[in-house]
Amino acid sequence: MSEGKMSIREQLQNRFDELTRAEKQLTQLLLQNYPASGLGSITDLAKRSGVSTPTVARLVQKLGFAGFPQFQSALRAEVGAELSNPIDKYNKWAEHAPDEHILNRFADSVSKNVRQTFSRLKTEEFDEVCALLANTDHHLKIVGGRISRSLADYLFTHMQVIRPRVTHMTSNSNAWPHYLLDMNRDDMLVIFDVRRYENDLRRLAEMAHERGAKIILFTDQWGSPISRIAAHKFNCHIEVPSAWDSSIVPMLILEALIAEVQKANWDQTKRRMNTLEDLFDRTRMFRKFT
């Protein structure tokens, strides 16, 4: 396709990689709020995207326009075309993709899932879980199911940096009895169990519960059988246009939890992160000379 026939948006997307840092920054604003952000004055655009005026002038020339006014009038022409096309009028996630594209349908579902989940979620409970996870008197054990293992891993990787006394119980359920041996009322057990609830997990939860461990459960909107004995639980909506379930909502809650726990434990975390940096450096050094 010749550049002449490409929309400015397409040009910006296609040539994004060959742009410099400031140009990318500018382009991102343009794409993000397209095309409105490009319709003001050049100084306005520069200021709002945080680059200098000459940078804007340089970019539009790089794109092949004689000057900013030419660029802008091309943009205006697109406003006319875009707004008169009723299909494009309704908003989408990826504005230039058809509504029916899987990406748009997915983003819609996820957005709906988040809203539905949050409508049931009590922020007080969220805050309590934060406090629990930040409490390093208690040992934190994490375990997931076949699919949700990745979530468990994700939480573990972060918690390991943020606080001491964290264990990821491998998905190999043969090893679980060993962990149960040492489990008592000083333990917190984070369990991920979504649809196709796994029997092994249920049994593990029951035994941990009998030993007095506090269970924090991430499950789906219908609720794993472990709900009954969980001290806290998050019911995440997970339906998407796919044969599989979505892990987005639980991950979103996880990330928010991680952010909050980290904030609560900041002093401790900072020390741990510094030490970690140091260790990484020394590993790198070590490698360099071998």
Next chain:
Amino acid sequence: MSEGKMSIREQLQNRFDELTRAEKQLTQLLLQNYPASGLGSITDLAKRSGVSTPTVARLVQKLGFAGFPQFQSALRAEVGAELSNPIDKYNKWAEHAPDEHILNRFADSVSKNVRQTFSRLKTEEFDEVCALLANTDHHLKIVGGRISRSLADYLFTHMQVIRPRVTHMTSNSNAWPHYLLDMNRDDMLVIFDVRRYENDLRRLAEMAHERGAKIILFTDQWGSPISRIAAHKFNCHIEVPSAWDSSIVPMLILEALIAEVQKANWDQTKRRMNTLEDLFDRTRMFRKFT
């Protein structure tokens, strides 16, 4: 409704009758091709609507604007509002929680990240990657960094069910040379590399590339150095109100990819899933009696 809250279009329509001949003519052009026609210069607008410049100036003042630039910037604001995404603008995520609660701030950021990412993402590229991943002639290898390992794991777990010939390269980079041994132009390598780009990953990518492997890269908005040699890449926005980066957007794209690849490979996948069910059943049986 006060005039202040009326859109310019409504104002023009409501006050149409009290306008003079030339003003009506001008207004008609404005409404007919709204709002694009009002975004050029005042002389342009005058010429195209067949009235004189002062007439335009007089009209906008009659409408209550200090001058044409003010009128125009109001118009621009409407373009922005009309085209920008209303999906979550007037919609708190957790309605009963304060705006400032971390969960709401997180959901906002994520929503923004999705939109920003999608504004740069070419759906054609997404479709191409789908086709690649669905092609079982090629071996699929997956590898991630320290944090993004969970994403690699997530993709692996699903792909393993959907298609044969999938490998998760462990994060222990000591083992990578073994994988490189067998790597050639029949291989696809999915790499996750976000900020704090890891040198080991870069070197791995370079060597894989030299051997002809096709690289599919998941990186952040700034782009890992691997971008240069990647056949396809996804730049995911990852900034959230946290000391850590968000993995939500890459995971969203992953899930959509998984859904599409699964659909493309449905016959094959169905057989594999049945076999898998069967294997699970037999394992469970086996356990029950030991």
Next chain:
DNA sequence: TGAATTGTGAACAATATTTTACAGATGCAG
């Protein structure tokens, strides 16, 4: 370190806007 990129500030050029004065056009009332 050296090259490329970016920002600053200013000067200048180019455009756009506003305003004014006036003349022609229009429409209407008498």
Next chain:
DNA sequence: CTGCATCTGTAAAATATTGTTCACAATTCA
């Protein structure tokens, strides 16, 4: 038809704003 008020266009000048460009310093990155 006339005269008057209103509307409109023209032209031009004054002003304001905007775009362009440059030199140079600061920054970044390899």
